[in-house]
Amino acid sequence: MNDKTPNRCRIVLISPSGVxxxxxxxxxxxxxxxxxxxxIMLPSHGMDEASYQAFAEKIVPIAQEAGIAAIIVDDTRIAGRVKADGIHIDSGKAALAEAIESFQxxxxxxxxGVKTRDDALELGEERPDYVFFGKFGYDNQPEAHQRNLSLGGWWAEMVEIPGIVMAGSDLASIETVAATGTDFVAISAAVFGAGVDPNAAIARANAILEASAPRFETVA
Structure with a gap:
């Protein structure tokens, strides 16, 4: 990672399935x-509990050593066991409220799990640390999904809680995502897809963001 945190949209990675x-x-x-x-978000992608925990135990320390927040998806027990930095709740408002009360x-x-503005606002009432617009494994088209772009742009304009918007399978799509004003762009296939060099992909992604992403206002 860079020593200085960029004052613009940043990258959130999502681990792929089948690896x-x-x-x-x-x-x-x-x-x-x-x-x-x-x-980095680590979905289970259908792994059983033991396999998911073993996967997380391998990856979480690598992230943390590099100063990257490691986020477990929908399993608070594993998040605690592996000493993750965060837990992502995809399973509704009740589960989110419980996780916030117990772990925040x-x-x-x-x-x-956001599909509409009403979904986003309902979840936002619980004051999560971020709201994610997208679905794991669905970055299978070059461009970002239009609904995610629309929701992410609206959220960035209306709500202070940070947003994360899923990009497409083509790195060029992150420019469109960043233009919404969202705080973070999520990428997976564009970095970890077949035949992709992850090092070169992240370098290019940051170059695109550095050249085109809006700068955020700084608070004195």
């Missing part, structure tokens, strides 16, 4: 060497 922990560790380390990354003093708690 074992050792292989992904190598991919992730290569990505880290490419430049600034704010955090110890780790970040974020919200996903």
């Amino acid at each position: 074992n922990a050792d292989d992904f560790a190598s991919m992730f380390r290569a990505a880290i060497a490419g430049g600034d990354i704010a955090s 003093e110890k780790m970040a708690v974020g919200a996903g």
